[in-house]
Amino acid sequence: MRLATRADATELAALRYEFRAGLLPAVEPREEFQRRCGAWMAERLADPLSGWRCWVAQAEATLAGHVWLCLIDKVPNPVAEPERHGYVTNLFVLPRFRGDGTGGRLLGEALTWCRERRVDAVILWPTPESRSLYARHGFSNETGLMELRGSGA
Numbered sequence: 001m002r003l004a005t006r007a008d009a010t011e012l013a014a015l016r017y018e019f020r021a022g023l024l025p026a027v028e029p030r031e032e033f034q035r036r037c038g039a040w041m042a043e044r045l046a047d048p049l050s051g052w053r054c055w056v057a058q059a060e061a062t063l064a065g066h067v068w069l070c071l072i073d074k075v076p077n078p079v080a081e082p083e084r085h086g087y088v089t090n091l092f093v094l095p096r097f098r099g100d101g102t103g104g105r106l107l108g109e110a111l112t113w114c115r116e117r118r119v120d121a122v123i124l125w126p127t128p129e130s131r132s133l134y135a136r137h138g139f140s141n142e143t144g145l146m147e148l149r150g151s152g153a
Helices: 006-021 030-046 102-116 128-136
Strands: 052-059 062-073 084-093 121-123
Touching: 006 030, 006 052, 006 062, 006 084, 030 052, 052 102, 062 102, 084 102, 102 121, 102 128
Parallel strands: 084 121
Antiparallel strands: 052 062, 062 084
């Protein structure tokens, strides 16, 4: 496991396409998406102040999987409460590397990073297949988190 760098952006964009286009039909051509996504990823990975971090697992000279995390600062608080949230997204392991704990180790790296920075809460939107992984790491959907979707807000 290691932190991703700007040099990983092209391969990470290809994995992102494989992950998301495997869940729903793609509405953007692969090459166009990978170019757009790769630029977005390279920009964030190059800027240590962006708030974004990505951890990767390597195997067979390729990226076997990754997880992204965005640190979100809360409004300063006068009480004894941490002032950061974390947003975990895009945890993906290539099918041929699944079943050996890679996903759990990637998530563990991100959660350790959060604990070291006193992150108050870590949120995510799981796929049905990933719910058990997150539950094994202590995530619950009974925290009172509310969500408004599709509001255009």
